[in-house]
Amino acid sequence: MLLINDPADAPPGPKVVAIGSFDGLHLGHQHLLRQALREAKALHMPLLVYTFDPPSKVFMKGEGFLTDLTEKTELLRELGVEIALIVPFNETFAQRSKEDFLQDLRGLEAKEIYVGEDFRFGKGRAGGLEDLQSVAPTKILPLLELFESPVKSSRIRDLLREGKVEEVQPLLGRPYAARGIVVEGDKRGRTLGYPTANLEVAPGKVLPLGVFAVRARTAQGTYGGVANIGHRPTVDGHTLRFEVHLFDFRGDLYGEDMKVEFLKKIRDEKKFSTLEELKAQIERDAEEARRYLSQL
Numbered sequence: 001m002l003l004i005n006d007p008a009d010a011p012p013g014p015k016v017v018a019i020g021s022f023d024g025l026h027l028g029h030q031h032l033l034r035q036a037l038r039e040a041k042a043l044h045m046p047l048l049v050y051t052f053d054p055p056s057k058v059f060m061k062g063e064g065f066l067t068d069l070t071e072k073t074e075l076l077r078e079l080g081v082e083i084a085l086i087v088p089f090n091e092t093f094a095q096r097s098k099e100d101f102l103q104d105l106r107g108l109e110a111k112e113i114y115v116g117e118d119f120r121f122g123k124g125r126a127g128g129l130e131d132l133q134s135v136a137p138t139k140i141l142p143l144l145e146l147f148e149s150p151v152k153s154s155r156i157r158d159l160l161r162e163g164k165v166e167e168v169q170p171l172l173g174r175p176y177a178a179r180g181i182v183v184e185g186d187k188r189g190r191t192l193g194y195p196t197a198n199l200e201v202a203p204g205k206v207l208p209l210g211v212f213a214v215r216a217r218t219a220q221g222t223y224g225g226v227a228n229i230g231h232r233p234t235v236d237g238h239t240l241r242f243e244v245h246l247f248d249f250r251g252d253l254y255g256e257d258m259k260v261e262f263l264k265k266i267r268d269e270k271k272f273s274t275l276e277e278l279k280a281q282i283e284r285d286a287e288e289a290r291r292y293l294s295q296l
């Protein structure tokens, strides 16, 4: 997959172009992109996905996002997209007129365009589907529905805010995941008998709160585990922490990249009166997570 950040860097030649923020690359996005890929193949053209980082709504409204740049790039590659144009969405981009955007599409030699039915573009969201039609025949895909309502990034964000990772899985077509770098914590975990890798994720990434059964992928291998995302009221923690204990792992993870898939919520975080009680609860959490993972 060719990854570019500026339309001017696209290789010449006719293309099918799919446009959108595609935050989460959820089932609706996958449906749209698969159709665009099929069409591109039939026309013997590459598919170029024109997307934004961060997603436009994240920049405009300060919402959290579901997939960071690395995750989105990886998912586009897995889908078989040939060219990913990921444009930084900043103040300058937000101020661009709809005409500028249409000019980009002409420059890209778009021969067919794919968008979702709610797509708008250009300063003040002035541009719409009729404008796209002036560049190339445009396929407008209705929002895919699952469990009687449209699959949308905002629906997934709302579910995650409630910690409902199991309900999110069918909407994404995969478990919700977060990736980050393992940083140092307070070195308390090891004294509890449960060392936990502290993950630093991209600011703005939506994180579900609570204790979860997880699968963690690291350069050293894939492990089952148990994660806590919260403020650690028992030790008077103030900042939000994302910690993962890996089962059957020993070693050093500091500085490593880790991807954590949230498979099942076990409970909400709570305040314990002693560290012994917290430790006993973590033991039960780990037991429950192991049981869950072993029957997958």
Ligand SMILES: Cc1cc2nc3c(=O)[nH]c(=O)nc-3n(C[C@H](O)[C@H](O)[C@H](O)COP(=O)(O)O)c2cc1C
Pocket: 185, 186, 187, 188, 189, 190, 194, 195, 196, 198, 211, 226, 227, 228, 231, 232, 233, 234, 235, 243, 244, 245, 268, 269, 270, 271, 272, 278, 282, 285, 286
């Ligand atoms: C599975 C799991 C569940 C946890 N649940 C809670 C909890 O309910 N309340 C809480 O205050 N801290 C909870 N913690 C956080 C611990 O307080 C934390 O892991 C410990 O303080 C070690 O921190 P450190 O890695 O910064 O040394 C949990 C941690 C894990 C791994």
Ligand SMILES: Nc1ncnc2c1ncn2[C@@H]1O[C@H](COP(=O)(O)OP(=O)(O)O)[C@@H](O)[C@H]1O
Pocket: 182, 183, 184, 185, 186, 187, 188, 189, 190, 191, 194, 195, 196, 197, 198, 244, 245, 246, 247, 248, 249, 250, 251, 252, 253, 254
């Ligand atoms: N099974 C394990 N799960 C998670 N981290 C582990 C494990 N075994 C060893 N580690 C290492 O120990 C560190 C966590 O130990 P901990 O005492 O909780 O320290 P910190 O407070 O720095 O996170 C991890 O970052 C990792 O490098």
